[in-house]
Amino acid sequence: MSYVDEVIELVEKKNASEPEFLQAVKEVLESLRVVVEANEDLYRREALLERLVEPERQLKFRVPWVDDKGQVQVNTGYRVQFNSAIGPYKGGLRLHPSVNIGIIKFLGFEQIFKNSLTSLPIGGGKGGSDFDPKGKSDREVMAFCQSFMTELCKYIGADTDVPAGDIGTGAREIGYMYGQYKRIRGLSEGVLTGKGLSYGGSLARTEATGYGLLYLTKEMLKLNGQDIAGKTVAVSGSGNVAIYATQKAQQLGAKVVTLSDSTGWVYDPDGIDVAAVKEIKEVKRARLTEYKNYRPNAEYHEGRGVWSVKVDIALPCATQNELLLEDAKLLVANGVTAVAEGANMPTTLEATKYLQDNGVLFAPGKAANAGGVATSALEMSQNSERLSWTFEEVDTKLQTIMVNICHNMSDAAEKYGMKGNYVAGANIAGFEKVANAMLAQGVC
Ligand code: NDP
């Protein structure tokens, strides 16, 4: 049996109850086959793949807090410190009721290769909790965040592990967590990214994931003789990534006609009104059902369906496994030419294969959404030198990073005989640096 198959079998056996983690590992290892085969003896002797799929450390802890009625609530907190070969663990904190160890492990595993692709010195990690911020008062969110950080602060630091935002964790949550870290550890340091601008945050971090997604999409289209201007785009989600992806797509001359949330989706034939969505989601923390109050011409639909609209480009920006085979078939039938993942693993393996087999340009999340963590690393740099760069400085660096990622994934795919397969290209380009660093550092 090949080394790759052996390790996939091992991971299946050891992690049978973690489907998302298995999915992420399979996608990566399958596309590394050709690279692994070229180095099979060395990698086997060094157990490189077995080490790669085993987190360096997994933390799981109790998070007790008191709700507004005086009732004690208990959530579970996680931090998976997956791989520090190229730098301190770096990755977001997800607050969502669906969070479990398998979800955090899949996200942490993806983060290793994504962070490597940024070309910046950051390892892979991820954390979070099954806490649901929806419907909670500010005081309840603060109570949770303080309790979460009271435990987490023992394991993180500006040079060891630097968490950030993800689903359910935005500026408000990062602020409460940072305050508690500082209070307990007595350190004003860049231990979290996505901080407010008045206490060490970086300009353009809020926009970075969505903007970066569009910089990469634009470059991918350019490499294939297409222009983003004039294209019609479907975006899913309506959170941080979706909002700023929509904004940048519009700035680049495209028309975004959809957004979604966990209960439904909107179709706005005149183009999404970003200011309205920001007010609904960021200020009111309400549902997209409200969108029609701002835009009477728009349609609101309950449930799934965002991929049924005829568009040129699809940008899934909500959550994992939200674009299924049936959606891929609809998109292809409607003439889609490119799909770029703003979310982490939003497209199932079958849907990805269908899109690629039908000639759709497909940019995987670990490349396409790397702008967020890349800008987090720029925030870390600014914190270390105790300076703040201008929006233009950060945005220019972000653009350069995304264009480089696009070329690196494209070149790696071509080098290994898989021209145009950006999934393989991103995995290979991300893996090579991590593998070299792991081998150079001996058995650890
Ligand atoms: P937000 O919490 O800001 O927004 C998430 C959006 O996705 C919301 O519209 C939410 O709907 C929707 N959503 C969440 N879970 C589900 C679900 N189970 N089914 C349907 N819709 C869902 O998160 P972000 O925008 O930050 O993150 C979105 C994706 O991008 C995630 O996959 C995240 O891991 C990834 N990502 C984020 C980065 C960042 O910098 N923030 C960086 C790189 C990747 P509702 O409003 O109803 O909750």
Ligand code: 2IT
């Ligand atoms: O998935 C991701 O890359 C993020 N949620 C951002 C992580 C970060 O450290 O900025």
